[in-house]
Amino acid sequence: MNTSGRHFLQIPGPTNVPDRVLRAMDFPTIDHRGPRFAEIGQQALEGMKRIVKTEKGEVIIYPASGTGAWEAALVNTMSPGDKVLMYETGHFAMLWRKMAERIGLQPIVLEGDWRHGADPNAIEQALRADAGKDIKAVCVVQNETSTGCASRIDEVRKAIDAADHPALLMVDTISSLASIDMRMDEWGVDVVVGGSQKGLMLPPGISFNAVSPKALEVNKAAGLPRSYWDWEDMRGPNAKGFFPYTPATNMLYGLVEAIAMLEEEGLENVFARHDRLAEATRRTVRAWGLELLCQEPRHYSSSLTAVVMPEGHDADAFRDAVLRNFNMSLGAGLSKLAGRVFRIGHLGDFNELSLTGTLSGVEMGLAIAGVPHNKGGTQAALDYLAETSPYREPIK
């Protein structure tokens, strides 16, 4: 096992945590009911509003993984037996559905093939067919981490409006937050569900709901039992930068720093960087002669790329060869994709050289594992990245 150099963590989250964020967390934990903490709490809550592009909405931060924020979104807005429309984009959409069932909701699932993002037409039809307006929420995963297909949330919004349906729009942005644009107010998203460990460049441990005024209104009559996740319990203390229970203090230091880094680069530049690195990855995958799992170019994910293994080759044996030989972790195929795909994470604290190092490791791994491919495919990424670098002009 090669353990030299820095480990390449190229799974689609958790992602590499930049030194600046690690240093920001490496401070004494302070009194979470004291005045210094209130400042940090407010900076974190206000900063997250800018990340999801909401002025009207409010942000809630939980000391929990993304799964907790999924549950919070549902229990704060729904009542027992409510119908929720969910789109089967892949593994994570189906886990969210399972959770909805477990907590007493009735998910209506629009089937998908795990190779496309959500189809807005199918959503519109399902909502039009719901004459009694019994569907209380439309739940979509913006970036399906298991497939590398991203759904167009602007189009989902249009579909809901075209059907003239009052359902809430809830969007899982766990692997798209701060990597792919989220315009909460403009797209009329009612609950954004997010996590810390991917585009936000933090370790795992905190997660988010960003909540629209409409969702807050619905919350008043929502009848599912809730305690730890209750938005109302949070909102009072949050108004002054405090929390109703012990927050993840040091994670919040890191969050404030991560938001500062994203804003220094400029959110639009962050998205463009992710788009470019994703395109370079796809060019190389094609040059190797391998197949992208995502079949719809408009749904290509800028956070990760899932690659289909050639018939007769095991993606996990290949990933194991990459880890053993080059100290790099790639993402596994999940549930029905196990062994059939591997996933390259290219999100978060990531640049041209981290990508080309990653692709070189993949290419060498393909050779070692005996996976048929065209040698030199990594060159396609090198060419594209050199041609499209935004810094080609000398500084005057």
Ligand code: PLP
């Ligand atoms: N949703 C998506 C799209 C994810 O990628 C993940 C985790 O990878 C989750 C939900 C679950 O989040 P967590 O593992 O932080 O609970």
